[in-house]
Amino acid sequence: MSTTSPRSIPNILSIAGTDPTGGAGIQADLKSFAAHRGYGMCVVTALVAQNTRGVREIHLPPVSFLRAQLDAVSDDVALDAIKIGMLGTEEIITTVAEWVDSLGHGRHGDGEDGDGGDAQDDVDGSGPVLVLDPVMIATSGDRLLDAAAESALIAFLHRADLITPNVPELALLAGAEPASDPTGLISQSRAVADEHQVVVLAKGGHLDDATAQEHVVDTLVYPQRAGVRPAEEQFLSPRIHTQNTHGTGCSVSAALATLAARGHSWSTALPVVKDWMTSALQDSERLDVGQGHGPIQHFAQLWD
Ligand SMILES: Nc1ncnc2c1ncn2[C@@H]1O[C@H](COP(=O)(O)OP(=O)(O)OP(=O)(O)O)[C@@H](O)[C@H]1O
Numbered sequence: 001m002s003t004t005s006p007r008s009i010p011n012i013l014s015i016a017g018t019d020p021t022g023g024a025g026i027q028a029d030l031k032s033f034a035a036h037r038g039y040g041m042c043v044v045t046a047l048v049a050q051n052t053r054g055v056r057e058i059h060l061p062p063v064s065f066l067r068a069q070l071d072a073v074s075d076d077v078a079l080d081a082i083k084i085g086m087l088g089t090e091e092i093i094t095t096v097a098e099w100v101d102s103l104g105h106g107r108h109g110d111g112e113d114g115d116g117g118d119a120q121d122d123v124d125g126s127g128p129v130l131v132l133d134p135v136m137i138a139t140s141g142d143r144l145l146d147a148a149a150e151s152a153l154i155a156f157l158h159r160a161d162l163i164t165p166n167v168p169e170l171a172l173l174a175g176a177e178p179a180s181d182p183t184g185l186i187s188q189s190r191a192v193a194d195e196h197q198v199v200v201l202a203k204g205g206h207l208d209d210a211t212a213q214e215h216v217v218d219t220l221v222y223p224q225r226a227g228v229r230p231a232e233e234q235f236l237s238p239r240i241h242t243q244n245t246h247g248t249g250c251s252v253s254a255a256l257a258t259l260a261a262r263g264h265s266w267s268t269a270l271p272v273v274k275d276w277m278t279s280a281l282q283d284s285e286r287l288d289v290g291q292g293h294g295p296i297q298h299f300a301q302l303w304d
């Protein structure tokens with residue numbers, strides 16, 4: 001495992017939509033970066049009128065202004081990691097893709113050196129680490145990506161080092177029905193990982209199989225490459241029985257981006273992030289925010 005940045009506090013950029021109630025999107029990402037000791041920055045793709053009960057309206061600023069925001073950051077700040085969340089439209093996806101390509105990003109953590117070792121041991125790459133949370137559907141069930149954008153998002157996947165779909169998002173990416181258990185999640189992840197040559201973290205928060213009342217299973221699936229052993233790793237944590245799950249996905253991908261920028265591999269970062277998520281979900285009961293799916297308490301481990 002190598003450190004990707006000489007900076008003791010890495011610079012992490014979120015490219016995502018907003019949540020004015022602070023639980024998801026950019027607001028969640030910034031809290032998650034800070035909770036994991038990163039310096040957080042953000043570029044807004046979409047202004048979303050939403051709360052803990054659902055999405056009401058979405059306003060998309062012109063893509064020329066999105067590109068201006070992206071350039072303003074990258075012209076001035078050396079980036080260690082980028083976390084991409086809600087993109088919204090095909091035009092937005094193309095704009096972000098062109099900007100990412102202009103950075104000369106080389107991928108991390110997928111075994112590109114072809115040394116025949118475990119894929120998860122390799123984290124070297126060039127440019128910032130890129131984590132893509134393929135946000136398509138909110139916890140409330142509302143769609144956050146228009147249908148025309150789905151194929152553009154699929155074409156974007158190969159640029160990422162890690163993608164973090166939930167159960168319905170993985171099904172959309174794999175062109176299948178939503179998986180009902182961890183085995184189904186692994187086989188859909190394997191298809192997506194191999195086709196797009198990207199590491200997949202399949203999040204099991206939405207599963208409802210026999211063990212799902214007790215545990216949440218998240219699985220890392222590494223792409224099959226010449227000379228590199230394909231690998232899958234499962235990570236269990238206790239299921240916390242709470243309504244306050246708004247923004248868990250955003251927060252996890254932001255946390256992983258920060259830890260990767262601090263030199264973690266995906267397999268060393270994920271247990272740290274899952275322990276943190278367990279305490280953030282447990283401590284969410286101390287918050288009193290909204291009447292629907294409330295936010296997690298990002299700073300549970302700091303505010304004991
Ligand atoms: N009730 C829970 N108890 C423990 N961990 C959970 C729970 N719900 C979600 N998680 C964890 O949070 C992360 C996000 O999982 P989930 O599958 O819910 O993603 P998501 O649907 O993208 O989230 P969201 O759309 O709410 O932001 C995963 O790492 C998962 O293990």
Ligand SMILES: Cc1ncc(CO)c(N)n1
Pocket residue numbers: 016017018019024025026048050085086135137138139144246247248249250
């Ligand atoms: C802006 C935004 N991104 C992601 C999600 C998914 O939780 C959400 N509700 N809102």
